[in-house]
Amino acid sequence: MQGEYIRTESRFRHWVTADGAPGPTGDGGFAAAPNRYHLYVSYACPWAHRTLIVRVLKGLQDIIPISVVHPIMPPDSWTFGDYPGSTGDRVQGLATLADLYQQVAPGFDGLVTVPVLYDTERRTIVNNESSEIVRMFNRAFDAWGRADLDLYPEPLREEIDAVNAEVYEGVNNGVYRVGFATTQAAYDAAYDRLFTALDRLEARLGKQPYLVGDRPTEADWRLFPTLIRFDAVYYSHFKCNRQRLIDFPNLWGYTQRLYQVPGIADTVRIDHIKAHYYGSHPTLNPTGIIPKGPALSFDLPAGRGAGVTGVKMTQERGARTDPAPRDL
Template identity: 65%
Template sequence: MSLLIKGQLRSDWLAEETEDGEFIRKDSLFRHWITPDGAPGPTGEGGFPAEPGRYHLYVSLACPWAHRTLIFRALKGLEDVIGVSVVNPFMLEQGWNFQPWPGATEDHVNGFEYLHQAYTLADPEYTGIVTVPTLWDRHRRTIVNNESSEIIRMFNSAFEAHTDQHVDFYPEAQRGQIDAVNQRVYDTLNNGVYRAGFATEQAAYERAFDRLFETLDWLEARLSRQRYLVGDRITEADWRLFTTLVRFDAVYYSHFKCNRQRLVDYPNLWAYTRELYQVQGVAETVNMDHIKTHYYSSHEHLNPGGIIPRGPALDFMATHGRERIDSFLPSGREY
């Protein structure tokens, strides 16, 4: 990532998000919504109607937050509706960049060399972290939103008139349960791995570590009784969890010192992760080369030599056996 202060580039982004030895993630600042008719969403201004070809997604294949949006783009059949540019996994001093790398792309929309250029085009006085995912409006030449949790909900519902994949990952009857699970998973696991990995004081690290494994234990027990996190079908909550789990053993266990147990030591969580990985279209969004290259090469304060581990060997395509738990699979698409 990179940090901009009134449009000026700074390299000390991590210091900006650390308080008393603890990593504190700042809120995303672009919070407009794409809606079917362009009406204002829950936050931000209106004028962003759902139109094929109008919006473009900037992502890193390494980033779990960006990964969520790629999964929703695939499962909602939006590949021909929303374009994508993929940054280089090695985050340089100027942050996310579009230098050549296998699996990365150029900036297909603006031709920028660095993602921070999109932020200063949208707001020349921008102050904040330059993050992925970033959802760009080609027409207004500005950033719509850079909050992954909101982008996936736009993808889930705003483009229904432009896709033939109508599965709803945020059904109204289950929203309260989904939100409650999301909150715990975000606080202690999605963001918890970063709180452990980026902690600069022992006490902060141990607090994050303990909360993280309390939640993994809770999830293991929950998934021993039901196939998915909320009810008997895949929801948004499952995909928000998945992008952390798929990185856990390869990165967070060692690089972020989250090493009480590996994911493969949790029978239900490991089988559940394999099942989600095997959903049609999901495996193509997982790029372990980008994931490992980014974390081990870009965080010099954690891994000064930049050595990328060759392991672990993880077989996400192994039989998962989760069908033994009764479940309902929505019609129209097999999961």
């Protein structure tokens, strides 16, 4: 359809395995090891957010260090500028993420995206596809992380894959299809598809606490980054405004439950999220003004819906400035 937003494919698709054997999409030689791999992320990016979440859940913070880019993205590349919570490039001190891409693949002319999983031993980008990095973190590093936690258990894989496909098309990428549509017809179609998907998820979560099974799986952690951004940016900035997330009682309580899982709140930086979206898309927000609201109540007891009072604003968590960058 004319005016429809089309997402480009990731270019680096190698795979880290426990023993360095070839993975599903790449050659071998990338064996899991502590402090060999480095993760480049943006707190603002929902795709990078997935990898931060699984890194925390699997207890890999001490063996996979991170570098955090500046939240506002110029047209050509993420940068490593100074911003509370950003770290600079902790591997080589590069100025931009494009510098890393060019170093690894001279003449690279694709999109410079996060997350990036970088191999400091072979000095190359292993992978820049978030869904595959999540799968690597889930199992390849179990010798150093939480081997007892499997976010992609064998008996549930078929259902997880089916839910992932629906969530990606309808919601994860769906909000972008709405926000970046350039014709009314493309916008209308994307808008209807997004809210049809959210309605289905609302109904599903009215029958069970999580998307697949009785505990969070990969499917939940792939949906969560979009939901946590919905009221702060997608509702207004991307014109996804049929209703707010807080107006979906089941989705809202579900998002609160996931946010309150130990370690997850520290992966959510609302200040980076709002700075990025409102400051990096001049065609959508020419002034670059970042809204002060909305008040977000992820810290309240899960399950409380619209109309809550006395909210603890998540902006305060995300906007606090630390004397030194925080590691997750």
